[in-house]
Structures are given as C-alpha cells and as structure tokens.
Amino acid sequence: MNTSPTLSTDWLADNLDKVKILDGSFYLPAENRDANAEYADGHIPGAQRFNIDVVCAPGGDLPHMFPDPVAFADAVGAMGIGNDDLVVTYDGGKLTGACRVWWMFRAFGHEKVAVLDGGFGKWRAEGRAVESTVATPSPASFCADYQPDMVRSVEHMLALIDQGGETQILDARGAGRFDGTAAEPRAGLRSGHMPGAHNLPYDKLLNDDGTLQSAAQLRTLFGDAGVDLDKPVVTSCGSGVSAAVLLLGLSVLGHTANTLYDGSWSEWGSRDDTPIVT
Numbered sequence: 001m002n003t004s005p006t007l008s009t010d011w012l013a014d015n016l017d018k019v020k021i022l023d024g025s026f027y028l029p030a031e032n033r034d035a036n037a038e039y040a041d042g043h044i045p046g047a048q049r050f051n052i053d054v055v056c057a058p059g060g061d062l063p064h065m066f067p068d069p070v071a072f073a074d075a076v077g078a079m080g081i082g083n084d085d086l087v088v089t090y091d092g093g094k095l096t097g098a099c100r101v102w103w104m105f106r107a108f109g110h111e112k113v114a115v116l117d118g119g120f121g122k123w124r125a126e127g128r129a130v131e132s133t134v135a136t137p138s139p140a141s142f143c144a145d146y147q148p149d150m151v152r153s154v155e156h157m158l159a160l161i162d163q164g165g166e167t168q169i170l171d172a173r174g175a176g177r178f179d180g181t182a183a184e185p186r187a188g189l190r191s192g193h194m195p196g197a198h199n200l201p202y203d204k205l206l207n208d209d210g211t212l213q214s215a216a217q218l219r220t221l222f223g224d225a226g227v228d229l230d231k232p233v234v235t236s237c238g239s240g241v242s243a244a245v246l247l248l249g250l251s252v253l254g255h256t257a258n259t260l261y262d263g264s265w266s267e268w269g270s271r272d273d274t275p276i277v278t
Helices: 009-014 035-041 069-078 096-107 119-125 154-163 175-179 215-224 243-252 264-268
Strands: 020-023 087-090 113-116 168-171 233-236 258-261
Touching: 009 119, 087 096, 087 119, 096 113, 096 243, 113 119, 154 168, 154 233, 154 258, 154 264, 168 243, 215 243, 233 243, 233 264, 243 258
Parallel strands: 020 087, 087 113, 168 233, 233 258
Antiparallel strands: none
C-alpha cells in the first residue's frame, strides 16, 4: 500500500498500468481555462476525468460541496475504481483540483490515494506520453466510509471561533483577500478573514515546476505563518479547493490532525451571521 501523499512523474510513468489515474483539474472563471476541453485535448494515458463540479452535492448556493457517501461511491465506481485500487490524482494547474480530489477520497475512507507531484505541467514538460482518447472503464464496486472529522461545516467553524481551543484556522487565499484589501473573485462576498485565522497562500508551497517544496521548506512556511505543528489545523480558502494544497503540505510533514472547511469563504463571506476581521 502506498503511504506517501505524493508520487513522482518518474514513478507514475513506470506504473501506469498498476494505478487508477484521475484528472481533477479545476479553474476559476478568471483563469479562462476549460478543464473538460483540456482533458479531451490531452491527458495522461488511462486517466479518467474527475469533475468536482459534477461529483458534488446537488443544488444549493455553494459550489462543489461534498456529495453524500452513496453518490461519491457511485461516481467513483462508474470510473472503474474499487477499494483495492491505488488512485493517483493530478491537474493542469497548481495542484488545487488534484488535492481536492485527493482529500475527498481520504474523507470517504480511501487511503490508497496520492497526488502527482508537479501535475500535468511537469508530465508534459518531460515529454511523457499523452493521449486524447477516453477509455470506457468497466464499472467497479466502491464502498465509501465517510470520515466526518475530515470535513467541517459553518456550524463547526462558528463553534470553534466561539469556544477557542487548540484547533488553528489556516486560510489558503492570497494576502490581499485575507486582509480585506483585495476584492473576492465571487460576487456578493464580504472581504476579510475569520477571527484568529492564520494566512498561508497555497501557491507558496510550490516550486517553479509545480512540485511541492521540500519538507524543511514546508515546515518553515507553516512556522512563519504562525502555525503550531503540534496542534490541529482546519484549512479554508475561497471554496474548499486550494485549502487542500495546505492539507497536502501538512500531510507530507506527518501532521495528521487536519480537516477542511468545505464551504470556506464562499459560505462564510456570504452570510451576515459570521464574524469577519479585516
């Protein structure tokens, strides 16, 4: 069983036939990129498209919220993934979508999952095989075992702020959005951050080639952001996607007491009963 939260492009190239690969690419509207079209144009051989805006809770005002366990299991099984499979997630950006998919699998009880370090950008830069054909997998049986402590709701966050305690809030948004000097990309949201939150923009965890920085560098980044790595952490961002990059970095460091605020600022910034600091 794989125990590392990341796998290298070298490893994946040597093991394409031994894993299930998922393209979890996700882009904000301002990026002007179409993840589905890019997948159709070219992807890692054998990869299935995992769209977090499809495999999510139906309806509601918040984007790509966690689906229920049955819906997740049905979607994953239709991709030909079973509980014994090692899943490798990647994306065409800065690991955000890949990490969100990675965390979803873990939260639904599947530990045999890893993120491709450097993603599709590194894969292509190295001249590795790419295909545009989409295979139709044979359906598999997948049983989801939801881990509720790995996902937080707005009620959890309000209680956390009200009660205080050891759990730290770590926000993955850029500094301007965090301190309220930059507008939110989604309309109608207030600016600022949750009381007591720390800020570590997710992209600071990445090298120029899209790979994660070394463990020593990650440890310094979290420390400089005011995070005590001996205490639990809940991560947040704009809509619960880039926050998962922070979770990946924490996991690399062996920090396991982590959770994700699913609604993140899309939820917090849209309500009038949530305290905000600027």
